[in-house]
Amino acid sequence: MEIGSILQTASYDKYLPSQNSDSFKLPFMQDDEWLSSFFQSGRNAIEVLFAETAPGASVLVPDFVCGTVPEAIQRAGCRVVNYHIDDDFTFSFEEINALLSETKILYIVHFFGRKFSETEMKAISHWKNEGITVVEDITMSLYSKDPEAFGFGDYIIGSIRKWLPVSDGGFILSKAKSFDAPKMQSVNLYSYYYQLAQMLKKQYIEAGEKDAKLKETYMNFYHESIRYLFSDYSIAPISPVSMNYILNTQSQNSYFKRVQNYTYLSEGLKDFGDSIRPAVILNPGYVPFGMVVKCTKRDELLQYLIKNDIYCNIHWRLDLPAVFSLSNQILTIPCDERYGKKEMDQILQVIKDFYR
Numbered sequence: 001m002e003i004g005s006i007l008q009t010a011s012y013d014k015y016l017p018s019q020n021s022d023s024f025k026l027p028f029m030q031d032d033e034w035l036s037s038f039f040q041s042g043r044n045a046i047e048v049l050f051a052e053t054a055p056g057a058s059v060l061v062p063d064f065v066c067g068t069v070p071e072a073i074q075r076a077g078c079r080v081v082n083y084h085i086d087d088d089f090t091f092s093f094e095e096i097n098a099l100l101s102e103t104k105i106l107y108i109v110h111f112f113g114r115k116f117s118e119t120e121m122k123a124i125s126h127w128k129n130e131g132i133t134v135v136e137d138i139t140m141s142l143y144s145k146d147p148e149a150f151g152f153g154d155y156i157i158g159s160i161r162k163w164l165p166v167s168d169g170g171f172i173l174s175k176a177k178s179f180d181a182p183k184m185q186s187v188n189l190y191s192y193y194y195q196l197a198q199m200l201k202k203q204y205i206e207a208g209e210k211d212a213k214l215k216e217t218y219m220n221f222y223h224e225s226i227r228y229l230f231s232d233y234s235i236a237p238i239s240p241v242s243m244n245y246i247l248n249t250q251s252q253n254s255y256f257k258r259v260q261n262y263t264y265l266s267e268g269l270k271d272f273g274d275s276i277r278p279a280v281i282l283n284p285g286y287v288p289f290g291m292v293v294k295c296t297k298r299d300e301l302l303q304y305l306i307k308n309d310i311y312c313n314i315h316w317r318l319d320l321p322a323v324f325s326l327s328n329q330i331l332t333i334p335c336d337e338r339y340g341k342k343e344m345d346q347i348l349q350v351i352k353d354f355y356r
Helices: 042-053 068-075 093-099 118-129 189-206 212-231 240-249 256-275 298-307 321-329 342-353
Strands: 037-039 058-061 079-083 105-109 133-137 153-160 170-174 277-278 290-294 332-333
Touching: 037 042, 042 068, 042 153, 042 170, 058 068, 079 093, 093 118, 093 321, 105 118, 118 133, 170 298, 189 212, 256 290, 256 342, 277 342, 290 321, 298 332, 298 342
Parallel strands: 058 079, 058 105, 105 133, 133 153
Antiparallel strands: 037 170, 153 170, 277 290, 290 332
16 A cells, blocks of 8 residues: 555545634644734745845744745845754754844744753743744644643744645744735646646545556646746745635544554554664654654665655755754654554554565
């Protein structure tokens, strides 16, 4: 069975105009009033946020982060100043404290379901009390809920399209203001081709994963969508189809399946010692994007998994010397709600075959 790759579309009724809710709520938002602003992508949201709130400013950004983050900040006319993330995804209070002499904006990332420590949260609270604006990126821990260490930012950024069977969707959350995306005057080709790829993948899966030509077609559409995504950096709104799906399904708790699968994989990986191990400890209340591991022979393992129809991501391939070691070990194994024990056993068996 094929595991991973893009999420196929759900049943058609999930994409129809919402009958359930007209407001967006993530689990951590239940007790607070947030203003939600939606865009085609997370990078759109980042660019709009900094262009409107801090034009020309310097922004402290972790050196270990998706490259689209600093690029979007720079497109907004801001200067990026890096602070270091250690191999355990922690930061140095002393380093950030020194760098805050150059800027009053701090970009914080929730890494893969990891909970900030009490010491880290005291530092963040201290900086906020000193007038530092904190931008909190929750993309890799989106459905988490933790009153002690989640949802603390002055602004919150997220990319929801990575979690759901939708073609697009990034957002800004704020208690102070909302942000507008321009009206689209034409069809967005990225969303168009991505939706086609998702629909054809659904057909491929339902037909028993035997039609090689159908798989080739949906993969071609997928690659075409990515080509458009990285050739057009204009600011665009979220598509109505994606927004409908988000509103129609936000009351469902299917993301807890990710926690179950993550826990099962964690137990299974204990047999492999230091060859492959979870990169973070998943704390109660946190929902992982995927099972992020540190492993030896990472690129060889990645290709072996692909050969066995298991498609993983690397978050992220970075050339910065300070994070090269971490970037060279890390691998994200799919454990989302499409799968259960059978698929997790399949993944563990392939990993066992590779390392034996």
